[in-house]
Amino acid sequence: GAGVSQSPSNKVTEKGKDVELRCDPISGHTALYWYRQSLGQGLEFLIYFQGNSAPDKSGLPSDRFSAERTGGSVSTLTIQRTQQEDSAVYLCASSPPGGAPTDTQYFGPGTRLTVL
Amino acid sequence: AQSVTQLGSHVSVSEGALVLLRCNYSSSVPPYLFWYVQYPNQGLQLLLKYTSAATLVKGINGFEAEFKKSETSFHLTKPSAHMSDAAEYFCAVIPSGSARQLTFGSGTQLTVLP
Numbered sequence: 340g341a342g343v344s345q346s347p348s349n350k351v352t353e354k355g356k357d358v359e360l361r362c363d364p365i366s367g368h369t370a371l372y373w374y375r376q377s378l379g380q381g382l383e384f385l386i387y388f389q390g391n392s393a394p395d396k397s398g399l400p401s402d403r404f405s406a407e408r409t410g411g412s413v414s415t416l417t418i419q420r421t422q423q424e425d426s427a428v429y430l431c432a433s434s435p436p437g438g439a440p441t442d443t444q445y446f447g448p449g450t451r452l453t454v455l
Numbered sequence: 456a457q458s459v460t461q462l463g464s465h466v467s468v469s470e471g472a473l474v475l476l477r478c479n480y481s482s483s484v485p486p487y488l489f490w491y492v493q494y495p496n497q498g499l500q501l502l503l504k505y506t507s508a509a510t511l512v513k514g515i516n517g518f519e520a521e522f523k524k525s526e527t528s529f530h531l532t533k534p535s536a537h538m539s540d541a542a543e544y545f546c547a548v549i550p551s552g553s554a555r556q557l558t559f560g561s562g563t564q565l566t567v568l569p
Contacts, residue, residue, distance in 0.1 A: 343498070372556060382545060382559035389555070398556065430498060440487050440549040441506040444557065446498035 341365065343447035345431050351453045352421055360416045360450045364433030371414050372434075372444060373406060377427035385429075388414065389438060421454045428452070457482050457550040461560035469568045474518075474533040476563050478546030481527065488529040489547040489557065490520055499545065505529060516540070541567045 344363045352358050364371050373385040384398035388408045399405070403421075408414040418425055428451050432444040462477040480486055488505040503514025510522045520531045531544060543564050547557040 370555065374557075381561050382547075382557075384556040384558070387556050395556070432499075438555070440551075440555055441504060443501050443504070446491075446500070448496075448498045 343431055343433050343445055345429075345447040345450050347450060348448065349451045349453075351455065353455050354423060355420055357417065357419045358421055358452065360418075360429050360452070362414045362416070362431030362433075362447060364412060364414070364431070365435075365445055367435065368433035368445075369411065369436045370434040370438070370442065370444075371408060372432040373414070373416050374430045374432065375427040376430060376449070379424075380427075382430075385416070418452075421452075423454050426452055426454045457486055457548050457554075457558055459488075459546045459548045459558065459560040461544075461546050461563050463563055464561065465564045465566065467566040467568055468536045470538055471535050474531070474536045474540065474565065476531040476544050476546075476565065478520075478529045478531065478560060479527050480529065480548050482548075482550060484551050485522070485524055486551055487549045488520075488522065489549075490514065490518070490529075490531050491545045491547060491559075493543045493545065493562075495542070502531070502544075536565075536567045538567050538569065541565055 346361045369390045371388045376382045386406045387395040403419045406416045428449040430449045431447045434442040434444045460479045490502040491499040503512045505522045513519045546560040
């Protein structure tokens, strides 16, 4: 079946602009995660959605970052007033219903964001 | 906070040789542990995970890992390396409790020499 998809695959923007990154999880998966991968910080957690519960936003680095998940499926990560340090690969993952910590997280191919 | 340490950011082995990638966790309570692989320009793929059911965990592509509580380790091994194993490998942890997000190690780039 189809895996996690993300769009766009690449995004180049100018400092100060807003960007939106999209994630389509695997159908039926109730949990959705955003991570980012950068040279300086490695792989780090950003935000976690589980069903209709309030999201865990503990990994968001600043209030310029926000995410929403509409209808329990597609998610959009928004970065306002982008800075050069926001340049990274943004990865989305989803996992099946169950809510167990051992549920496998399936990752998408990522969106490479470059802020000039 | 829970963390994992991967010793060796780069490891090179000859084709057919043993692969050993090291991972140590920091916790007095055993967490859940995972190994992911990332091939160039691709997303992360789960190799295997420790869920406390068995200390020796077998994964895909011939990889396995052994959980050793006394050493707080979860090293990844493969008896015989293939050229196709060249990739970056990440150890990750989810602490026991309510957290669900992965905390990743810094990664180990594996090179397989002909």
